Amino acid sequence: MNGAPALHRTPLYDLHRQAGARWVHFAGWELPLEFSGILDEHRAVREAAGLFDVSHMGEIEIRGPEAFELVNEITVNDVRRLYPGKAQYSALIYEHGGFVDDLVVHMVAQDWFFLCVNAANQHKDYQHILRYNRRRATVELTSDRYVQLALQGPRAQEILQRLTSVDLAGLRPFHFVDTEVANVAARVARTGYTGEDGFEIYVDPAQGPQLWTILLEIGRDYGLKPCGLGARNNLRLEAGLPLYGHEIDASTSPFEAGLGWLVKFDKGDFIGRRALEQAQQRVSRRLVGFELHSRAIAREGYEVLVDGRPAGWVTSGTFSPVLDKSIGLCYLPWDKAQPGQAIQVLIRGRLVDGVVVATPFYRARR
Amino acid sequence: MYPQHYRFTKEHEWVYVEGDVAVIGITDYAQRELGDVVYVELPEVGQELTAGKVLGSVESVKAVSDVYSPVSGEVVEVNTALHQAPEKINQDPHGEAWLVKVRLRDPAELDRLMTASEYEAYIAQASQASGSSSE
Numbered sequence: 001m002n003g004a005p006a007l008h009r010t011p012l013y014d015l016h017r018q019a020g021a022r023w024v025h026f027a028g029w030e031l032p033l034e035f036s037g038i039l040d041e042h043r044a045v046r047e048a049a050g051l052f053d054v055s056h057m058g059e060i061e062i063r064g065p066e067a068f069e070l071v072n073e074i075t076v077n078d079v080r081r082l083y084p085g086k087a088q089y090s091a092l093i094y095e096h097g098g099f100v101d102d103l104v105v106h107m108v109a110q111d112w113f114f115l116c117v118n119a120a121n122q123h124k125d126y127q128h129i130l131r132y133n134r135r136r137a138t139v140e141l142t143s144d145r146y147v148q149l150a151l152q153g154p155r156a157q158e159i160l161q162r163l164t165s166v167d168l169a170g171l172r173p174f175h176f177v178d179t180e181v182a183n184v185a186a187r188v189a190r191t192g193y194t195g196e197d198g199f200e201i202y203v204d205p206a207q208g209p210q211l212w213t214i215l216l217e218i219g220r221d222y223g224l225k226p227c228g229l230g231a232r233n234n235l236r237l238e239a240g241l242p243l244y245g246h247e248i249d250a251s252t253s254p255f256e257a258g259l260g261w262l263v264k265f266d267k268g269d270f271i272g273r274r275a276l277e278q279a280q281q282r283v284s285r286r287l288v289g290f291e292l293h294s295r296a297i298a299r300e301g302y303e304v305l306v307d308g309r310p311a312g313w314v315t316s317g318t319f320s321p322v323l324d325k326s327i328g329l330c331y332l333p334w335d336k337a338q339p340g341q342a343i344q345v346l347i348r349g350r351l352v353d354g355v356v357v358a359t360p361f362y363r364a365r366r
Numbered sequence: 367m368y369p370q371h372y373r374f375t376k377e378h379e380w381v382y383v384e385g386d387v388a389v390i391g392i393t394d395y396a397q398r399e400l401g402d403v404v405y406v407e408l409p410e411v412g413q414e415l416t417a418g419k420v421l422g423s424v425e426s427v428k429a430v431s432d433v434y435s436p437v438s439g440e441v442v443e444v445n446t447a448l449h450q451a452p453e454k455i456n457q458d459p460h461g462e463a464w465l466v467k468v469r470l471r472d473p474a475e476l477d478r479l480m481t482a483s484e485y486e487a488y489i490a491q492a493s494q495a496s497g498s499s500s501e
Binding site: 033034037038039040230234294295296297299318319326348 | 425426428452456
């Protein structure tokens with residue numbers, strides 16, 4: 001560790017250590033990789049519920065009379081569709097059409113937006129937004145003002161309802177409310193990154209450890225388990241959700257990443273619009289899901305072949321305990337990207353057969 | 367924890383001998399480091415293994431790890447049950463989840479391996495060096 005920059009730790013670090021977490025270094029953070037085991041935690045989220053400490057996620061707040069115009073200019077989704085208490089998945093795009101980041105935009109009030117961004121990108125995002133802030137809205141990087149907990153799974157609502165007076169059944173997906181959870185002021189959003197129903201809860205860092213402990217205590221009877229980054233990555237992949245730095249980056253367009261639906265050309269001008277209009281006309285590759293006819297895992301960067309020729313590479317791969325199959329995402333030429341297309345993945349010198357399948361690999365029963 | 371009649375490698379394999387057959391597996395420490403095992407690659411019966419060379423691999427969601435043969439000899443039996451139930455490696459790494467049986471060519475190779483108490487000291491040091499990786 002000599003000479004390496006100190007790793008960030010969440011305010012829940014000591015609790016995780018006491019719980020016997022195993023650790024991973026991610027985006028400059030030392031975070032729990034697993035508690036009871038990646039697959040055990042994965043199943044808990046699909047069958048009952050899981051609790052994740054995702055305090056590494058970044059928050060950026062944009063306020064003032066100019067906030068609305070700024071957010072609509074820097075993101076590709078249509079901010080006019082938002083209203084206070086509504087959130088939307090969106091993207092920050094460069095002028096050249098590649099991703100700065102993907103994010104969730106929350107409208108707290110007409111003149112107040114709360115952006116949840118990727119940990120590794122938060123400083124880049126902040127600088128990017130400042131560059132276009134000609135009208136001088138108030139833009140603040142507020143990541144260290146929040147502990148973010150993700151409570152995910154079919155029993156998440158029952159568990160959280162025990163601790164709040166807000167009627168959670170009335171809180172629809174991609175809506176949020178400022179309320180109290182266990183007598184702690186909290187922003188509760190019906191969002192997540194697991195493909196499962198659930199909530200993301202933002203609280204003051206000083207209250208984070210207490211809320212984590214109470215949720216686990218109350219949730220135990222419902223099958224709630226503490227979960228690490230390993231399960232989180234597996235779950236999002238099974239749900240077909242992209243991860244920045246893997247499926248999307250500065251060289252990727254939303255159209256090839258299957259995120260074309262985010263781009264609302266009818267909303268007026270926005271950063272990257274011209275490049276995206278062109279990108280939409282010439283999509284040469286597409287992000288697809290695949291399954292392998294082997295339990296071996298196709299890891300990031302492994303080569304994908306079609307008809308014996310190199311055709312793309314794996315962006316993420318794992319073993320799905322729900323499907324009992326090895327699954328992954330990869331980029332393929334657009335004419336080879338149909339479900340049913342036979343592929344091979346080169347796994348440590350061996351060609352393993354697989355097939356392109358539709359994503360998500362897993363869809364929650366609502 | 368680590369059986370007295372087993373011998374161990376620095377790469378976290380174990381071996382014990384029944385007559386002229388050596389039984390080979392990976393250690394409890396190794397399976398804990400890997401986490402949930404989802405796939406194993408094993409050699410064929412009849413294949414010749416060389417001490418210190420790769421005999422196969424064990425893969426978890428987290429990582430894939432080569433398995434090195436602690437001894438030289440011909441593979442006489444493979445634990446094919448692991449193909450369907452690789453999680454046995456997490457459940458019973460020193461018993462049911464043996465990987466291969468080998469006809470031992472040179473029993474002297476065993477003398478170069480660690481005893482149980484030496485291995486325990488070795489992994490205690492390894493855990494310390496990796497710091498936060500286990501508690």
